[in-house]
Amino acid sequence: MRTLTVDLGDRSYPIYIGSGIRHQKQLFRDAIHGKQVMIVTNTTVADIYLAELVALLGDEYQVDTCVLPDGEKYKTLATYEQIMSALLEAKHNRTTTVIALGGGVVGDMAGFAAATYQRGVPFIQVPTTLLSQVDSSVGGKTGVNHPLGKNMIGAFYQPQAVIIDTESLSSLPARELSAGMAEVIKYGLICDAPFFSWLEDNIDDLMTLDSEKITHAIYESCRAKAEVVAQDEKEGGIRAILNLGHTFGHAIETEMGYGNWLHGEAVAAGTVLAVDLSWRLGSLTESDVERSVNLLAKANLPVLPPKGMSREAFIERMLLDKKVLDGSLRLILLQALGDAYVTSDFAMEDFNACLDDAIEAASA
Amino acid sequence: MRTLTVDLGDRSYPIYIGSGIRHQKQLFRDAIHGKQVMIVTNTTVADIYLAELVALLGDEYQVDTCVLPDGEKYKTLATYEQIMSALLEAKHNRTTTVIALGGGVVGDMAGFAAATYQRGVPFIQVPTTLLSQVDSSVGGKTGVNHPLGKNMIGAFYQPQAVIIDTESLSSLPARELSAGMAEVIKYGLICDAPFFSWLEDNIDDLMTLDSEKITHAIYESCRAKAEVVAQDEKEGGIRAILNLGHTFGHAIETEMGYGNWLHGEAVAAGTVLAVDLSWRLGSLTESDVERSVNLLAKANLPVLPPKGMSREAFIERMLLDKKVLDGSLRLILLQALGDAYVTSDFAMEDFNACLDDAIEAASA
Numbered sequence: 001m002r003t004l005t006v007d008l009g010d011r012s013y014p015i016y017i018g019s020g021i022r023h024q025k026q027l028f029r030d031a032i033h034g035k036q037v038m039i040v041t042n043t044t045v046a047d048i049y050l051a052e053l054v055a056l057l058g059d060e061y062q063v064d065t066c067v068l069p070d071g072e073k074y075k076t077l078a079t080y081e082q083i084m085s086a087l088l089e090a091k092h093n094r095t096t097t098v099i100a101l102g103g104g105v106v107g108d109m110a111g112f113a114a115a116t117y118q119r120g121v122p123f124i125q126v127p128t129t130l131l132s133q134v135d136s137s138v139g140g141k142t143g144v145n146h147p148l149g150k151n152m153i154g155a156f157y158q159p160q161a162v163i164i165d166t167e168s169l170s171s172l173p174a175r176e177l178s179a180g181m182a183e184v185i186k187y188g189l190i191c192d193a194p195f196f197s198w199l200e201d202n203i204d205d206l207m208t209l210d211s212e213k214i215t216h217a218i219y220e221s222c223r224a225k226a227e228v229v230a231q232d233e234k235e236g237g238i239r240a241i242l243n244l245g246h247t248f249g250h251a252i253e254t255e256m257g258y259g260n261w262l263h264g265e266a267v268a269a270g271t272v273l274a275v276d277l278s279w280r281l282g283s284l285t286e287s288d289v290e291r292s293v294n295l296l297a298k299a300n301l302p303v304l305p306p307k308g309m310s311r312e313a314f315i316e317r318m319l320l321d322k323k324v325l326d327g328s329l330r331l332i333l334l335q336a337l338g339d340a341y342v343t344s345d346f347a348m349e350d351f352n353a354c355l356d357d358a359i360e361a362a363s364a
Numbered sequence: 365m366r367t368l369t370v371d372l373g374d375r376s377y378p379i380y381i382g383s384g385i386r387h388q389k390q391l392f393r394d395a396i397h398g399k400q401v402m403i404v405t406n407t408t409v410a411d412i413y414l415a416e417l418v419a420l421l422g423d424e425y426q427v428d429t430c431v432l433p434d435g436e437k438y439k440t441l442a443t444y445e446q447i448m449s450a451l452l453e454a455k456h457n458r459t460t461t462v463i464a465l466g467g468g469v470v471g472d473m474a475g476f477a478a479a480t481y482q483r484g485v486p487f488i489q490v491p492t493t494l495l496s497q498v499d500s501s502v503g504g505k506t507g508v509n510h511p512l513g514k515n516m517i518g519a520f521y522q523p524q525a526v527i528i529d530t531e532s533l534s535s536l537p538a539r540e541l542s543a544g545m546a547e548v549i550k551y552g553l554i555c556d557a558p559f560f561s562w563l564e565d566n567i568d569d570l571m572t573l574d575s576e577k578i579t580h581a582i583y584e585s586c587r588a589k590a591e592v593v594a595q596d597e598k599e600g601g602i603r604a605i606l607n608l609g610h611t612f613g614h615a616i617e618t619e620m621g622y623g624n625w626l627h628g629e630a631v632a633a634g635t636v637l638a639v640d641l642s643w644r645l646g647s648l649t650e651s652d653v654e655r656s657v658n659l660l661a662k663a664n665l666p667v668l669p670p671k672g673m674s675r676e677a678f679i680e681r682m683l684l685d686k687k688v689l690d691g692s693l694r695l696i697l698l699q700a701l702g703d704a705y706v707t708s709d710f711a712m713e714d715f716n717a718c719l720d721d722a723i724e725a726a727s728a
Contacts, residue, residue: 077441077445081441081510084516084517085510085512088512089512115519116476116480116517116519117516118515118516119506119507119519120520142483146449146452152481153448153480153481154482155484155519
């Protein structure tokens with residue numbers, strides 16, 4: 001097991017990463033302060049992991065459970081209210097601890113419930129997907145969607161601890177493993193060239209879930225994100241580099257309809273566009289682009305936009321993105337492999353050529 | 365105008381108190397960071413104060429308004445969602461500022477909306493009732509009710525500024541002015557004996573809204589609360605003394621049905637019980653009790669429990685109060701006028717006698 005401390009002053013917390021650690025009661029005990037525990041999960045995850053967690057904690061705590069329907073479309077205020085009702089019906093008081101057992105949607109909603117139940121109670125993240133392990137573990141973002149926008153309702157709220165059991169990845173569909181790997185590769189690209197090289201050397205072992213290597217990849221991803229977030233907890237500036245590939249990616253996700261392309265798949269295709277544009281602007285070499293594309297491809301991720309998506313569709317969707325300030329399109333680009341920056345300073349000619357070439361390649 | 369700074373490190377903010385200051389544009393300008401403003405109010409307050417505030421700010425900012433139905437029964441997640449929808453429909457971004465214009469219910473809901481819109485945007489409190497001016501201005505409590513409990517959903521979130529215009533009290537019903545005065549008197553009782561004496565000397569002028577004196581009373585109340593809250597921002601210990609009279613009071617409120625006795629009225633009767641019990645325990649003199657009762661009575665507040673409410677009803681309701689930890693009833697009592705403490709250490713004999721005598725007096 002490896003332990004990483006996310007350093008946020010009096011809101012600091014540990015991330016534990018290892019194989020089989022969901023059975024280590026002491027990790028939970030250290031993070032639970034009162035006598036009550038509410039485990040929030042979804043129907044899919046509950047079938048596999050809920051009974052054993054209830055059994056682990058049930059002899060020492062009042063353990064109640066709240067099983068939500070599975071899927072992003074249930075990430076709503078109504079589902080959030082369901083968690084609040086479960087807490088109140090089981091008479092949980094201000095010293096209860098909420099445990100989020102599942103992927104990003106469960107973590108975001110349970111975290112928001114913990115942030116706002118009786119004005120805030122402790123919570124523990126037990127992320128079970130690769131994406132949530134390397135993304136939602138760090139950063140304190142919690143919340144739900146509104147019909148008029150994703151993640152529009154929420155709070156910054158830090159967990160007491162994050163417990164990442166790499167064994168839970170064995171129950172993950174292959175497509176979701178790849179989608180998570182897109183974010184792992186992103187960390188190498190934006191801020192850690194040696195990690196990027198390590199990923200190139202070890203991508204095959206990672207895809208077959210070599211326990212030690214996957215632990216290392218998750219550790220390095222969380223460490224990279226923690227470093228960025230520590231500089232910018234409330235998302236004012238530098239934290240934006242975490243969105244490499246995401247503005248292009250969101251355009252793809254919304255154009256295709258949410259859920260048809262997984263978030264990580266859209267980010268992968270978006271990352272290739274950002275890398276390609278960086279090359280056109282003279283910051284990356286042709287070899288840098290090739291290496292990026294090859295690594296994403298080895299993780300079984302798409303490296304081209306969806307067939308038939310036009311340049312106009314990209315531009316229209318991207319201008320609607322919430323990261324557009326005052327109508328100017330800001331992108332995350334690379335100075336070099338391992339060195340990202342935020343800019344609105346690029347020629348539309350290069351931007352258009354980048355999209356056109358990718359669109360042509362996709363249609364071929 | 366007087367200014368008080370609530371000292372909470374990087375979440376510190378000013379409270380401005382004075383007559384007519386709702387027209388001072390600079391006070392708002394200093395607290396608004398972006399270009400967008402959402403004024404949240406209710407139908408009653410909107411009729412009197414909304415148009416002039418829109419006019420004050422409308423030439424400089426994008427000003428939108430969200431007018432909620434009036435009343436505690438609308439302090440729900442559904443009404444909160446209405447605020448979120450208003451913000452999204454008018455395309456407010458992360459730099460918007462929410463202004464809460466109204467009493468405690470509006471402040472709590474608008475504050476919770478600000479705390480959770482896009483994970484937190486700035487907000488300004490413009491409390492228009494005496495209760496909200498001396499109570500919700502300080503402490504950062506925001507939230508809504510759940511069918512299973514009051515204020516069960518919410519967050520601690522501090523405003524950018526609080527702008528208290530004492531002129532707005534002239535539009536307040538007399539009963540609500542008295543109810544607010546119950547909390548003002550409370551601050552004298554729990555932590556400020558000189559202020560208590562000052563209130564005794566000036567209660568008549570206060571009830572007729574002498575501008576300078578009401579400004580002073582609000583200032584001293586906010587200062588007292590700020591001092592207590594600064595010691596205990598997240599409500600772990602000492603902050604409990606702010607609940608003098610409230611455990612008895614909540615029992616009265618719920619027994620009578622919410623809204624039949626105003627919160628401040630129930631607190632006044634509850635305060636007399638707490639003062640009386642303190643006398644029975646030997647900490648207060650008979651004269652202290654008389655002075656407390658007289659001051660509350662001069663503010664046109666009830667000093668006896670509701671006719672017909674039994675000792676059993678009190679005890680049952682009080683044991684259901686959320687401040688009961690592990691089944692033991694904790695009360696806020698007085699060591700002396702101006703010096704409150706929290707205790708579970710009192711003889712049930714004294715407690716029962718205190719209730720019985722008051723109940724008998726009420727039925728006489």
